[in-house]
Amino acid sequence: MGETMPHWLTKQAQLSPDMPALEDEAGSSWTFSELEQASKTFAQKLASFGVRPGMHVGILANNEPYVIIAVHALSYLGAAVVLYNTKLAAAELNYQMDDAETAYVLLSTEMKDLTCDHSWRAGRMPLSFREVDEAEAAPLQLREEIDLDDVFTIMYTSGTTGHPKGVIHTYGNHFWSAAGSALNLGLHKNDKWLALLPMFHIGGLSVFFKSAIYGMPVLLMRRFDPQKVQAAIVNRGVTIASVVTVMLKRLLEELGNRLYPDHFRCMLLGGGAVPLSMLEVAKEREIPVYQSYGMTETSSQIVTLSPNDALSKLGSAGKPLFPAQLQIRNPGQDGVGEIAVKGPMVTRGYYKNQLANVSSFDQGWLKTGDLGRLDEEGFLYVADRRKDLIISGGENIYPAEVEGVLARMEGIEETGVCAVPNAVWGQVPAAFVVLADKQLNATEIEHFAAGNLAKYKVPKHIYIVEKLPRNASGKLMRHILSRWAEERNE
Amino acid sequence: MGETMPHWLTKQAQLSPDMPALEDEAGSSWTFSELEQASKTFAQKLASFGVRPGMHVGILANNEPYVIIAVHALSYLGAAVVLYNTKLAAAELNYQMDDAETAYVLLSTEMKDLTCDHSWRAGRMPLSFREVDEAEAAPLQLREEIDLDDVFTIMYTSGTTGHPKGVIHTYGNHFWSAAGSALNLGLHKNDKWLALLPMFHIGGLSVFFKSAIYGMPVLLMRRFDPQKVQAAIVNRGVTIASVVTVMLKRLLEELGNRLYPDHFRCMLLGGGAVPLSMLEVAKEREIPVYQSYGMTETSSQIVTLSPNDALSKLGSAGKPLFPAQLQIRNPGQDGVGEIAVKGPMVTRGYYKNQLANVSSFDQGWLKTGDLGRLDEEGFLYVADRRKDLIISGGENIYPAEVEGVLARMEGIEETGVCAVPNAVWGQVPAAFVVLADKQLNATEIEHFAAGNLAKYKVPKHIYIVEKLPRNASGKLMRHILSRWAEERNE
Numbered sequence: 001m002g003e004t005m006p007h008w009l010t011k012q013a014q015l016s017p018d019m020p021a022l023e024d025e026a027g028s029s030w031t032f033s034e035l036e037q038a039s040k041t042f043a044q045k046l047a048s049f050g051v052r053p054g055m056h057v058g059i060l061a062n063n064e065p066y067v068i069i070a071v072h073a074l075s076y077l078g079a080a081v082v083l084y085n086t087k088l089a090a091a092e093l094n095y096q097m098d099d100a101e102t103a104y105v106l107l108s109t110e111m112k113d114l115t116c117d118h119s120w121r122a123g124r125m126p127l128s129f130r131e132v133d134e135a136e137a138a139p140l141q142l143r144e145e146i147d148l149d150d151v152f153t154i155m156y157t158s159g160t161t162g163h164p165k166g167v168i169h170t171y172g173n174h175f176w177s178a179a180g181s182a183l184n185l186g187l188h189k190n191d192k193w194l195a196l197l198p199m200f201h202i203g204g205l206s207v208f209f210k211s212a213i214y215g216m217p218v219l220l221m222r223r224f225d226p227q228k229v230q231a232a233i234v235n236r237g238v239t240i241a242s243v244v245t246v247m248l249k250r251l252l253e254e255l256g257n258r259l260y261p262d263h264f265r266c267m268l269l270g271g272g273a274v275p276l277s278m279l280e281v282a283k284e285r286e287i288p289v290y291q292s293y294g295m296t297e298t299s300s301q302i303v304t305l306s307p308n309d310a311l312s313k314l315g316s317a318g319k320p321l322f323p324a325q326l327q328i329r330n331p332g333q334d335g336v337g338e339i340a341v342k343g344p345m346v347t348r349g350y351y352k353n354q355l356a357n358v359s360s361f362d363q364g365w366l367k368t369g370d371l372g373r374l375d376e377e378g379f380l381y382v383a384d385r386r387k388d389l390i391i392s393g394g395e396n397i398y399p400a401e402v403e404g405v406l407a408r409m410e411g412i413e414e415t416g417v418c419a420v421p422n423a424v425w426g427q428v429p430a431a432f433v434v435l436a437d438k439q440l441n442a443t444e445i446e447h448f449a450a451g452n453l454a455k456y457k458v459p460k461h462i463y464i465v466e467k468l469p470r471n472a473s474g475k476l477m478r479h480i481l482s483r484w485a486e487e488r489n490e
Numbered sequence: 491m492g493e494t495m496p497h498w499l500t501k502q503a504q505l506s507p508d509m510p511a512l513e514d515e516a517g518s519s520w521t522f523s524e525l526e527q528a529s530k531t532f533a534q535k536l537a538s539f540g541v542r543p544g545m546h547v548g549i550l551a552n553n554e555p556y557v558i559i560a561v562h563a564l565s566y567l568g569a570a571v572v573l574y575n576t577k578l579a580a581a582e583l584n585y586q587m588d589d590a591e592t593a594y595v596l597l598s599t600e601m602k603d604l605t606c607d608h609s610w611r612a613g614r615m616p617l618s619f620r621e622v623d624e625a626e627a628a629p630l631q632l633r634e635e636i637d638l639d640d641v642f643t644i645m646y647t648s649g650t651t652g653h654p655k656g657v658i659h660t661y662g663n664h665f666w667s668a669a670g671s672a673l674n675l676g677l678h679k680n681d682k683w684l685a686l687l688p689m690f691h692i693g694g695l696s697v698f699f700k701s702a703i704y705g706m707p708v709l710l711m712r713r714f715d716p717q718k719v720q721a722a723i724v725n726r727g728v729t730i731a732s733v734v735t736v737m738l739k740r741l742l743e744e745l746g747n748r749l750y751p752d753h754f755r756c757m758l759l760g761g762g763a764v765p766l767s768m769l770e771v772a773k774e775r776e777i778p779v780y781q782s783y784g785m786t787e788t789s790s791q792i793v794t795l796s797p798n799d800a801l802s803k804l805g806s807a808g809k810p811l812f813p814a815q816l817q818i819r820n821p822g823q824d825g826v827g828e829i830a831v832k833g834p835m836v837t838r839g840y841y842k843n844q845l846a847n848v849s850s851f852d853q854g855w856l857k858t859g860d861l862g863r864l865d866e867e868g869f870l871y872v873a874d875r876r877k878d879l880i881i882s883g884g885e886n887i888y889p890a891e892v893e894g895v896l897a898r899m900e901g902i903e904e905t906g907v908c909a910v911p912n913a914v915w916g917q918v919p920a921a922f923v924v925l926a927d928k929q930l931n932a933t934e935i936e937h938f939a940a941g942n943l944a945k946y947k948v949p950k951h952i953y954i955v956e957k958l959p960r961n962a963s964g965k966l967m968r969h970i971l972s973r974w975a976e977e978r979n980e
Contacts, residue, residue: 003662003666003834004832004833004834004854005812005813005814005815005833005834006812006813006814006815011812012812014809014868015809015812145815172493176493179669182672182673182677183672183677183703183704183705186676186677186678186679187672187673187676187677188676188678189676213673213812214673215673215812319504319505322495322496322501322502322505322703322705323495323496324495324496325495325496325635342494343494343495344493344494344495364494378504
């Protein structure tokens with residue numbers, strides 16, 4: 001048994017009953033007291049369908065208030081919540097539901113319509129949010145205390161190769177993530193967090209635990225829309241927003257020559273390296289960008305760079321949060337090695353996956369599979385996913401480095417770099433490029449690369465494409481690039 | 491084993507090396523990096539005297555920077571710190587040193603001079619801070635990781651009767667106390683905490699753990715001086731100060747008709763109930779007073795009342811902090827029962843005191859021995875220490891209630907109420923009164939009491955005194971009042 005504390009939502013409803021907890025785009029809102037009541041009632045309705053403590057209950061829904069209510073309701077029941085990506089194909093869903101031993105699946109109405117005939121239904125009880133809401137409440141005793149060692153959520157890593165792994169988050173993991181973030185960003189009475197990342201990803205979901213723990217309102221958005229985000233910051237008192245790099249780019253375009261109001265104090269940025277040009281524009285527009293590094297396994301960001309260091313430490317993800325430790329393992333001559341992390345917000349392991357647990361953990365340290373180095377002041381520079389590393393004639397090439405250079409070229413919107421098999425060198429880099437200026441051609445790009453990169457790092461194949469393959473949280477899926485490259489080389 | 495995290499001071503020195511950590515009155519200051527270096531060097535010097543992991547090392551000193559350096563140094567060595575009240579007599583010190591199995595005692599130079607011939611020296615090694623500082627550093631490996639379940643400090647409860655008990659604080663207790671306080675008060679980049687309570691009490695010491703965990707500077711004062719506190723708030727950027735009620739009174743006098751600057755955001759108030767008149771003056775002067783309730787066993791405040799509620803919830807200590815739970819056990823018809831608390835900041839027990847542990851803890855709950863009630867909104871009203879309760883003809887009389895009424899009388903500075911044995915009623919209340927207006931007499935006071943209190947609550951004895959007996963943290967020692975009353979009745 002771990003430390004115990006009062007149930008977060010109940011406690012916050014006692015401390016700040018009339019404080020707004022949740023607003024949606026349409027203007028509906030819930031105070032902490034209302035959210036507590038809604039969640040407790042939903043819990044008792046779920047109980048009437050047979051949901052019981054210790055069960056695993058899936059949620060398959062895009063961002064909407066019901067998801068938050070359902071997550072809190074399941075915690076009142078002592079059931080674990082498994083959050084599924086709504087973009088999964090039926091076979092993928094089937095795999096994840098089997099793997100997580102999901103007994104029930106809660107669906108938004110749109111999901112229910114879309115998927116009611118799918119094979120993954122078999123053997124599990126799908127329930128739409130509405131169906132639950134229309135049921136009678138069963139008078140089941142609800143939990144009023146949380147044990148930090150208990151499992152709260154399971155989320156599958158967006159896993160680009162092989163089978164996805166179910167990351168276990170305890171209540172403690174989520175609490176420590178929220179505490180670590182507060183120690184880094186501070187806690188202000190007027191804070192309001194904009195939640196627009198999908199709640200089936202850790203970056204989206206974690207905002208709602210912060211809300212309950214901090215006593216902070218959240219403005220929930222269904223999907224990213226730069227105009228709506230702009231309006232939320234300017235007119236609805238948003239002080240902090242979590243975004244990924246591609247979103248920041250569009251927000252800067254939307255912002256134009258204007259400035260955000262003074263109350264906006266943090267643009268928390270995940271989803272990979274940011275081009276210098278973008279940071280410079282952000283600085284000019286006085287946007288407090290906090291770059292970060294994290295993953296499902298670390299319950300959200302575990303390393304953050306403050307705006308003060310954004311330009312002087314260009315390309316760095318910053319320093320590990322207060323409760324966290326970071327090591328670079330087996331560094332090469334360039335100082336780059338595998339990033340290992342440790343701390344109370346790091347998952348205790350993958351669900352029912354002894355093999356992954358043995359290979360990923362070492363004496364309490366999680367080996368992330370990412371490559372990086374620390375500078376002399378302790379700032380982290382993430383090089384790349386180890387498996388994305390390109391080894392060409394014995395030289396290491398980090399795709400992110402090549403992408404960073406190409407992103408600086410006038411007329412390039414974004415790029416993705418991957419390895420392509422090569423008879424002479426073993427591997428060579430290939431670049432997929434989305435153009436802002438349609439006049440640009442591959443030869444010019446190659447020329448630019450040659451002027452800015454060691455010869456072996458210059459992409460040997462340059463493909464102009466309309467769009468890069470990204471997953472739901474905006475992460476570049478390099479294994480798809482590799483497949484594209486293969487197809488083009490056949 | 492509990493959760494592990496990096497050593498607090500090392501970590502903060504990595505995150506904010508050049509941020510000020512500590513200032514003293516004279517104007518000396520240490521950055522986090524300097525404080526880390528000073529503490530690590532001090533640790534290695536301590537090691538040269540034979541201090542080793544797991545040992546208990548006492549500190550006997552008034553507030554000075556060496557105390558902070560020594561506390562951090564002992565944590566680098568993995569030794570537990572026992573903090574002794576400098577006002578203890580030799581026999582009391584002897585008892586506490588035996589009880590805590592203290593192997594070494596660190597002394598300020600003034601203490602060394604005062605006490606070098608005292609009997610408590612026998613069998614233990616007294617070391618003055620200076621002596622340690624002049625020693626050679628031993629190259630002992632220092633701890634760079636903290637296990638939250640490890641013992642960090644032991645402090646004796648100011649225990650007014652019987653033998654004092656050694657309260658064990660783990661690293662986790664102190665961390666959770668700091669986290670709970672931050673969730674309540676918020677965390678601002680410009681925060682600077684004024685530390686003037688003695689560091690051998692939890693209210694004084696806990697500020698320095700907050701400093702390391704938050705990355706926040708502390709201004710250390712040797713003792714309370716209203717003029718100096720006023721100057722620190724106005725000229726030295728203090729945003730938060732911890733004080734006890736008697737200090738607030740003197741600060742209000744010092745302030746006069748002026749206001750504190752806007753940056754001053756919290757006067758955290760411990761040490762018992764506050765008279766309405768004082769709160770009204772504080773409100774008029776726009777001082778953000780946070781009343782609180784806590785004890786050594788809860789690692790500092792565990793219940794706090796925000797300034798917004800200070801007047802509408804007059805006499806309340808507020809609501810339990812986010813990670814904490816509170817119960818009223820066996821309430822009477824008036825709702826008053828024993829206050830029990832639970833949470834990760836609550837001590838796991840008293841050192842080597844099975845009897846006290848069995849009688850004080852019940853399934854994870856600490857029975858505080860204090861009496862109180864909750865109103866319908868969950869605000870705590872502390873009635874009194876159970877052992878201070880006066881039972882007169884079967885009626886309960888809470889000394890604090892009587893004191894609160896008398897404090898409202900024009901011309902009274904402060905009062906202390908206690909029980910006196912009575913042949914008819916069992917006990918009756920007696921009041922000791924310090925006068926502001928020396929013309930006032932006992933008859934007038936009795937008349938005022940009779941007009942504002944039920945007959946059985948009116949003090950049957952009124953004694954005019956020069957001063958009330960208070961311990962080092964400003965708490966009224968009612969057992970001394972009882973002794974005084976006894977002497978006067980002989």
